[in-house]
Amino acid sequence: MGGIDSPTDTDLLLATYKGGSHLTSDIQNGGTIMIKVNAMGDACPIPIVKTKNAIRELQGGGTVETRVDNEIAVQNLTKMANQKGYGVHSEKISDNEFKVTMTVNAEAAQAAADSAIATVEEENCPVIPAGKKNIVVVISSNQMGSGEEELGKSLLKGFIYALSQQDTLPSTILFYNSGAYITSEESASIEDLKSLEAQGVEILTCGTCLNFYGLTDKLQVGEVTNMYVIAEKMTQADLIVQP
Structure with missing residues (x-):
């Protein structure tokens, strides 16, 4: 063994x-x-x-x-x-x-x-196989749920880690509003997101949001995108998951 x-x-x-x-x-x-x-x-x-x-x-x-x-x-x-x-x-x-x-x-x-x-x-397959759902995960905040901020941030970190361990991975993860903090410097989820990206998951962060929060030069994983692409990804998705 x-x-x-x-x-x-x-x-x-x-x-x-x-x-x-x-x-x-x-x-x-x-x-x-x-x-x-x-x-x-x-x-x-x-x-x-x-x-x-x-x-x-x-x-x-x-x-x-x-x-x-x-x-x-x-x-x-x-x-x-x-x-x-x-x-x-x-x-x-x-x-x-x-x-x-x-x-x-x-x-x-x-x-x-x-x-x-x-x-x-x-x-390892670069395209979505026939019959496989196009799953898009949407993260619009730097915490999961409402209530205590520290708990919400811990829950979101756990969610992203759990996502990286699923048998079926999403096609794309979209980050916007304060969710932009999750792909930027000092985020506790950078390594998990890099792992997802290495497995073929597309990581996209709203450029307007990065600019608003002063994070434009601090993006650590994935690519900058715009609202048109965000809308396109969401409307073409078979399933949208928002923690």
């Missing part, structure tokens, strides 16, 4: 995002593989992403044990397991430590691995 003990490119990306290593593996009685995932201290959606990547490593089936530090993460992992048809059991170790164990059969593990391969092939 080469590749489990050594971190993959994705593992390194996640470790960089968190600031530490997270993946170990053991051979259980009977020869099945157990992969242990350390997601302690990780914000949503990182525990889900790490666990999915571990399941893809199983190939022949086995067990993935994920440790998290909050009950919301336990609920999210349990929901994912139920949706995928995995066996799942959770255990509270202490007030700030929980263990979620998923049992994945060989067929389900192979399906997860095949999904990862298909995703890579799609992302």
Whole structure:
């Protein structure tokens, strides 16, 4: 089972995002593989992403044990397991430590691995394949939702990271109004946006907005666009997503 003990490119990306290593593996009685995932201290959606990547490593089936530090993460992992048809059991170790164990059969593990391969092939294609939706994500603010600003900014950062980990990526992400801050200097999402751009996602920021906020010379990712193109992208989209 080469590749489990050594971190993959994705593992390194996640470790960089968190600031530490997270993946170990053991051979259980009977020869099945157990992969242990350390997601302690990780914000949503990182525990889900790490666990999915571990399941893809199983190939022949086995067990993935994920440790998290909050009950919301336990609920999210349990929901994912139920949706995928995995066996799942959770255990509270202490007030700030929980263990979620998923049992994945060989067929389900192979399906997860095949999904990862298909995703890579799609992302390397420069055009939208026939039958694939033209998804446009619209970000019109530097925070997600209304309410506490600090929370809104944290939610938007998490959304962009989660977007970069989806099996189906958007064709275009449009930034306008204060959303222009997200593609500019000091944004916490630059690396995630660069990752999306490298996978073929078009990143466009309103030039008028950059100018209004004094960010014209501070754009860090993607290209400057205008309202005509923004309107064109939105009217031609099969699906518009606005967090």
